[in-house]
Amino acid sequence: MPLMIFHELRTAQRQTQALSPRLQHAVRLLQMSSLDFSAMVHDLLGRNPFLETAEGAEEGAPLPAMASMAETRAVDGHHDTAADVPTEVGLDRPFEDRLESVAPVSSDLPDGEGEGLDDREIWRAESGGSGRADDGEFGALDLTPVPINLHEHLLGQLRVLKLSVRDRVLASIVAESVDDDGYLRTPLEELAPLSGLDPAADEDEMNIALRRVQALDPPGVGARSVAESLCLQLPGIPCEHTRRLAERIVREHIALLASRDMNGLAERLGITPAEAEAVCLRLRRLDPRPGWRFSSSHAGYIVPDVLTSKVGGRWRVQLNPAVIPKVRMNQIYAELFQRHRRQGDGEMASHLQEARWTLRNIDQRFATILDVAEAIVKRQRHFLEFGAMAMKPLGLKEIADEVGIHESTVSRVTNNKYLATPSGVYELKYFFSRAIVSSNGSPCSGTAIRGLIKDIIEAEKPSAPLSDADITRLLARQGLVVARRTVTKYRQMLKIDAVERRRQHH
Numbered sequence: 001m002p003l004m005i006f007h008e009l010r011t012a013q014r015q016t017q018a019l020s021p022r023l024q025h026a027v028r029l030l031q032m033s034s035l036d037f038s039a040m041v042h043d044l045l046g047r048n049p050f051l052e053t054a055e056g057a058e059e060g061a062p063l064p065a066m067a068s069m070a071e072t073r074a075v076d077g078h079h080d081t082a083a084d085v086p087t088e089v090g091l092d093r094p095f096e097d098r099l100e101s102v103a104p105v106s107s108d109l110p111d112g113e114g115e116g117l118d119d120r121e122i123w124r125a126e127s128g129g130s131g132r133a134d135d136g137e138f139g140a141l142d143l144t145p146v147p148i149n150l151h152e153h154l155l156g157q158l159r160v161l162k163l164s165v166r167d168r169v170l171a172s173i174v175a176e177s178v179d180d181d182g183y184l185r186t187p188l189e190e191l192a193p194l195s196g197l198d199p200a201a202d203e204d205e206m207n208i209a210l211r212r213v214q215a216l217d218p219p220g221v222g223a224r225s226v227a228e229s230l231c232l233q234l235p236g237i238p239c240e241h242t243r244r245l246a247e248r249i250v251r252e253h254i255a256l257l258a259s260r261d262m263n264g265l266a267e268r269l270g271i272t273p274a275e276a277e278a279v280c281l282r283l284r285r286l287d288p289r290p291g292w293r294f295s296s297s298h299a300g301y302i303v304p305d306v307l308t309s310k311v312g313g314r315w316r317v318q319l320n321p322a323v324i325p326k327v328r329m330n331q332i333y334a335e336l337f338q339r340h341r342r343q344g345d346g347e348m349a350s351h352l353q354e355a356r357w358t359l360r361n362i363d364q365r366f367a368t369i370l371d372v373a374e375a376i377v378k379r380q381r382h383f384l385e386f387g388a389m390a391m392k393p394l395g396l397k398e399i400a401d402e403v404g405i406h407e408s409t410v411s412r413v414t415n416n417k418y419l420a421t422p423s424g425v426y427e428l429k430y431f432f433s434r435a436i437v438s439s440n441g442s443p444c445s446g447t448a449i450r451g452l453i454k455d456i457i458e459a460e461k462p463s464a465p466l467s468d469a470d471i472t473r474l475l476a477r478q479g480l481v482v483a484r485r486t487v488t489k490y491r492q493m494l495k496i497d498a499v500e501r502r503r504q505h506h
Contacts, residue, residue: 029361030368030409033416034303034323037365041325041358049348050337050355052330073317073374150221150294151176157216169195170209174222176415182221182291183229184210185493190434193397196408220290225489227254233286245269245279257283259500304420306373306428308384315381317374319366320420327362329355368405372413375402376431383431384421388451394432449475449482450490457496465502 029037045051148156154175158168173194177186188206195201201209213222214232223229230250237243248269249257256264257280265276287293308317334355337348376399382390396407403410414428433446456474460466466474468491472484491498 030365030412031415034305034320034418035301036416038323038325041327041362044354044358045327048351048355048358050330050333050352051327051358053326053328073370148294150178150180150182150291153294154178154213154216154221158212161212163212166197167205167209167212169197170201170205171212174206174209174213175216178213178222178291180291181289182218182223184213184222184224185489187434190396194408194411196406218287218290218293220287226288226492227251229288229290230254230283230286233290236286237282242279242282245271245275246283249279249283255500258498302418302425304418304425305369306417307420308373308377309422310384315377315384317370317377317419319370324366325362327359329359368403368409368413369417371403371405372399372410373417373419373428375399376419376428378402380431383447384423387423389448391431391433391445391447391451393434393445395434396432446490449480449486450494452478452480453487453490454494454496457491457502465499467499 029040032040045053155172158171158175161168163171173191174184174188177191178184188203188210192201192203192206210222216222219233219236220229221232223232227250231247234243234247234250237246249265253265253268256268260280262273262276262280265271265280266273269276303323304320305323306317307320308315310316334352337352341349376394377384379392379394379398382392396410400407400410411429414432417428418425419428419431430447452475453471456471457466468484468487471491472482472487475482475487496502
């Protein structure tokens with residue numbers, strides 16, 4: 001009997017994210033700090049004839065975009081004013097998908113004025129300018145190097161790698177989560193849901209994304225501890241013998257390295273104290289904070305995006321009027337253009353579409369920031385009243401479900417956005433932390449644990465500072481079972497020196 005082979009055809013649908021230049025620009029707008037966003041809008045006002053500021057406007061003229069958003073809301077979710085802010089549809093999807101469906105490129109242009117204009121013509125430059133002087137020639141400022149931060153440096157390297165869209169999204173999320181020191185403080189399992197990918201990223205994919213970031217410049221970036229950062233920098237040691245001894249010191253005896261115990265290292269490595277000193281000297285040439293070289297040299301000023309205060313026993317939140325751009329559409333120019341439009345006016349049509357898209361971005365940005373801040377204040381009222389020890393565990397998903405948006409949108413909204421409270425100014429992402437269950441079964445936030453660790457160290461005797469193991473035992477006596485390495489991580493996040501360094505200082 002002849003062998004019969006049957007071929008079966010199967011079809012499968014998978015979602016992929018193809019971010020257009022216009023869409024990437026919109027995502028960056030949501031991630032911007034208030035100062036960067038204000039500078040971007042100011043630049044648009046200087047080069048887009050259809051946008052104008054509200055200063056000097058005639059009495060009775062229409063209010064600028066987002067003027068109605070400067071309202072005060074109580075944390076119970078009810079508005080003090082009758083006017084509600086219009087929200088866009090599709091907020092339950094990832095921010096990238098939602099933006100793609102909210103504002104099609106040519107839908108707002110009458111009679112097909114936007115036809116033939118691709119994303120690059122509408123958003124023709126990320127920096128907002130042509131890069132030339134007024135006379136069409138390059139000016140002196142065009143030759144001035146523009147400093148970049150660590151995130152831009154990492155993302156720029158990822159762009160030139162041959163990666164699939166999925167791999168690039170995951171690696172970008174890891175790169176954007178690296179702090180100013182160059183360390184990844186957020187667990188990978190918390191970063192995976194932020195991509196909005198379907199199917200969701202698993203542990204292996206996130207570890208691969210982490211390895212890709214750790215292979216970038218500067219060496220040591222993306223590490224989760226000082227030891228891991230130093231290990232990532234060891235390939236830069238040319239001598240194999242020195243490199244092998246340095247790896248053993250970092251992996252097995254880093255405490256002796258920190259305490260400068262050359263005799264102890266020599267005994268454990270089977271070498272002379274002089275050899276141990278030479279290896280440690282080479283290790284000290286490595287950079288324990290690889291991200292610092294990309295930090296800005298000028299002082300950074302924080303402008304809070306949202307204000308909160310307690311009035312009549314209720315916490316109320318409102319947008320900071322200082323961060324809301326006073327910008328609106330120049331209706332006279334828009335009406336003149338629509339009345340006398342002609343063929344070949346593609347550049348003016350793109351300016352008009354850019355103006356409308358910018359106003360929608362302003363509306364969406366601040367409406368989402370206010371909604372997220374309101375939901376955070378509602379859940380963290382005890383922190384506002386009693387301090388860090390009263391911080392409740394809070395996850396991105398909880399706020400996403402409350403506001404009706406995707407977790408990735410919450411992550412972007414809380415990055416570089418600040419809330420002003422009576423006790424200080426805090427970044428919105430400061431209010432998120434994982435739950436740590438105490439011995440009696442009640443959850444406790446990581447922020448509360450950090451506050452307790454800080455109090456314990458501040459109360460220690462200068463002559464007998466406490467080690468991380470001692471702090472771990474003290475926490476256990478109070479019903480908080482925390483791993484010693486977690487205590488070490490929290491102490492490093494608080495910028496507190498290790499016990500050996502504190503003992504030397506005293």
